[in-house]
Amino acid sequence: MAFLEIEKLEKRFGSVSILKGIDLDIDEGGFLVLVGPSGCGKSTLLNTIAGLESVSGGEIRIAGKRVNELHPSRRDIAMVFQSYALYPNMTVAQNISFGMEIKGVPKPERDKAIAGVSETLQIGHLLDRKPSQLSGGQRQRVAMGRALVRRPQVFLFDEPLSNLDAKLRVDMRTEIKRLHQSMKRTIVYVTHDQIEAMTLATKIAVLKDGVLQQAGTPAEIYNSPTNMFVADFMGSPAMNLIPATVNVSGKSPALDIGAYGGRTMSLDLGASNGMLSKFSGRPVMFGIRPEAITDPEGADRTSKNLITAECFVEVVEPAGSDTFAVVHLGGKEAVARLRADAKVVPGTVAKLAFNLDKAVFFDPETQQRIA
């Protein structure tokens, strides 16, 4: 049985439905990341778990116990807010121990807990300061300290890093991951940043318009997206979604893609993609990640279905470790990820290798995965 379970969860504000039947769970010690575009209901979902918003339907269970009716302070959770929400009139130490003070924990015990937490987060020298005297990164640490000191069963984070600058964000991300590994507590973490989601999560839940699109391990989400939204949302640069037609006139199904100069490029799919035969002669969306389109020398030799084809290169963007090439496929731009020293010249035709083991296919009408 999972540790945190969310069942058929619904949330309405007046007549507006914000969460439309979410089913989701996470095992004890897991790191669940809720990801999705802004306004999709991530914060609302987190707030219902925290008890800061009531639910309109469904059930939330923590450790097998229904918590729908429990006050936030009784759910054994701690929350880190996007704005950090540090009490401006209290010192760092008072901020951290406010919860214990309310509970009536004696002073010596509180001081011990503050010392323990400030040791972990290295904020000992800040304890007497007010929040206004702290930098963004320090506030972030204090906010985490206030959560840690509660020793909750579940930590809730609402976009905790989005107010930090890029460098600090990466550092704090690593720190959160390290904390998770050492504490082994369950975490639910909201972000709109898919890289944060990929690097932190043991399980990712992708939301859109209050509907859960897919939940799974980062690898599942990345390699086998269930629909075009997930495919497009996760990964940077995004997955190429190329309009194509399935052609089964040969001995194995092939993919016809409009290429440069009015030509059609045909990719032999091999025998593996049996499901696609049903789409014979019909348009499909051919999804392939940039790293599966490479220069032939840089291709993955272990791939069972590697096909080389000629593409027209429009733009070349060297990025240091790799070179990205924008090629024209199926009337759209597609990004290929080449080795840094690959010899490609913009405005010419180049041979590129397609690793079709990594290809996914979607029905353009329903947007759902077909193979």
Add this chain to the structure above:
Amino acid sequence: MTATTQQTAVRTGALVRALIYALLLLFAVYYLLPLYVMVVNSLKPLEEIRQGNMLALPRTWTIEPWLSAWSTAQIGVQPTGLKPYFLNSIQMVVPAVFTSTLLGALNGYVLTKWRFRGADFVFTLMLLSCFIPFQIVLIPSARILGLLGLGGTVTGLVLIHAIYGLGFTTLFFRNYYEAFPSELVRAAMIDGAGFFQIFRRILLPSSGPIIVVTVIWQFTNIWNDFLFGSSFSNADSQPMTVALNNLVNSSTGVKEYNVHFAGAILAALPTLVVYIVSGRYFVRGLMAGAVKG
């Protein structure tokens, strides 16, 4: 070229500045003239006022008018001076300001952080009370005070002022708390703080500027009120404003202008003190919403 334009800029700047200062000075003098006249004449013997020029400094300085206004002048039928009425006003103003400010803060807190269905409607109704001319409510108020047995008492005045102040105090605090981050309230809820704990420990400590604004506003209005004071008090519970009126209108022969001036300054003194002590915070409080962003 740059040097010349800069020089002209500086020179016109100085000229404009001098003009502005001259204008401001003029206005200041114009505004302070009545106060000057009051102070100067309250320190003269009565004959000097009758003979001479109102603007002249006293030839013989005396504080006799002040002492008289404070403790011996005829108010209505009794020669008590303004002292007992000054105390009435204090007894009226302090509890009325305190309750209306506290209740306004609580209202603002509920209307922004514990929003309920119809919260905006309730707020609109309270706002409406800011615009009702008080003359309209005189008779019903008198009736209710009578039913409560509070007619003609200082307590009755406290009640009336506290209630009619609520519209404004609620408006002040609601707008201030509207900008107060709700995440702080949520964090405190998770920390286990209850309704009043959140109010006392989280909101109130950050409310300094708006408390100052509200207290000044309420103090000035209640202290200076004449309408309620004259309608709902009797000879023993009159506030300062009503007593001052009686002092000036007492018909015992000669008009003691020097005593009247002293009395009027005494009546205005508390509000002046409140402004001088907390004026800086008043301006800061009014600006707080604008600059915080």
